[in-house]
Amino acid sequence: MQKMISLTTFSDEILPKFNHELVGRLRDLDTEKALKESMIYSVEAGGKRMRPLLIFVICQMFNHEIDNGVYSVAGALELIHTYSLIHDDLPAMDNDDLRRGKPTNHIVYGESMAILAGDALNTLAFEWIGRSDVVGDAQKVALMSRLAQLAGPEGMVGGQVADIEGEHQVLSLTQLKRVHKRKTGDLIEFAVYAGGILGNATTEQQAELIQYGRQFGLAFQIYDDIMDVVGTSEEMGKAVHKDNQENKNTYPGLIGLDQSYDTLRNVIDQAKVAIQNLKKTGLETGYLEELLHYFKLKN
């Protein structure tokens, strides 16, 4: 087997191309200039592109070319993620003026445009998957249905409602897990699901990918909560120590920092079990392992 380039090199190669394609497609839309600018502003505001990267890594693992069809699906996922951030930041929601150091969408374009830009991105995601010319119809239907389910009332939007409702009460750990699972985990689960569908994973491989994705999503949220306590703004690229001020339910808040690290370690171990099982089916799982290095286990 050919020696693989590192995940960093892989991601440094692919993400700029993906970003270019993403913004290019938005620029080509035949719609009002202000709407387009508002959509592009938030999509370009960037972030780590963690969800698209998961799709790319899994396609690579199945030797599936990262073509326009893969970009359509990864792009759709990023559109949904972006719309959710725009709406989350609205005055009636979290009322945030800054995201990743930049003024939020409604600060720049006004509240009505921010609502409509979010709506437009949400809908456009489904068009991108539907119109991709290199993905089969059965795959498209599976991808669009699953994305709608994981992003909709039973998924991300429901998690968002549960999160808001939970702000004024202390949740149990089970409740907190369920909020996070839907609010953050479900779009990450879509990423691994989509990678598997695009790469023609077997049923067994698909199940392990989902298992990996769920653990990854959970680790992502626990780590985010931990870093809000121990991290610096610089490391995190956003304000820290906010959760406590805002009475958010968090892992450190509910079970303390040490046990949060223990839980994180445990979750990562479970992700590693899924990786081992994928390896046994003959896949090169190096990138999935490297992705777990994102979580720094200091203790």
Next chain:
Amino acid sequence: MQKMISLTTFSDEILPKFNHELVGRLRDLDTEKALKESMIYSVEAGGKRMRPLLIFVICQMFNHEIDNGVYSVAGALELIHTYSLIHDDLPAMDNDDLRRGKPTNHIVYGESMAILAGDALNTLAFEWIGRSDVVGDAQKVALMSRLAQLAGPEGMVGGQVADIEGEHQVLSLTQLKRVHKRKTGDLIEFAVYAGGILGNATTEQQAELIQYGRQFGLAFQIYDDIMDVVGTSEEMGKAVHKDNQENKNTYPGLIGLDQSYDTLRNVIDQAKVAIQNLKKTGLETGYLEELLHYFKLKN
């Protein structure tokens, strides 16, 4: 050919069943109670179900059973229409407290829930089409892609932006048509498109259906503008004489009442041409004709 029941009888039979199915599916969602109630509230707030009715009428015309698959597609369209109304009414948008005589969604459930209920309905629409078990994959992909296009930035949402931008300037008739085409016409166009797809219309029939739908959508908007001037609140089920107060661009405002009626008559005549062409292909077009009686040509 069997004598058809009147459109009123047909619609009185089918719409209650449809409404029951629509609300039942929402009740079955596994999500937060408050979110579900907020979604159901606005879907039940009702309206004429004009868009679903168009789908049912066309399916009937093609002798396609009005089954669960048809309900999924018509329901999806109604979800999208409902989400657009919820977001339109928000304080940052039209800031309406009442719709069809009932308090608007954000008045009852608060602004953040109204935003999220709209988001959830938007996304759920695509899940309903995707998961329907009696529609083929190719049809689903066509339906979902077209719905996303007609409801998204190049369609309804773009029209909404154009409408807001137009409020502080006088539009040309061409500009006004383009705003209406997208803001109101595009979802009506989806209804006739979906009817044709579900009924397996030929390419020729599909083109005539679209032509009918476009004229119907245009007539719908011109008539709405006219009735805002000449109608009573009772007839319209909403406040009248609002457009003028709000500096909205309307047909009567731009070309006067008489010429608005002339334009409406002209548009209806074009819809009738499409009906004649459909009739020539052997279809029973009675309901499409009856639907045009909605527009009362008083002059």
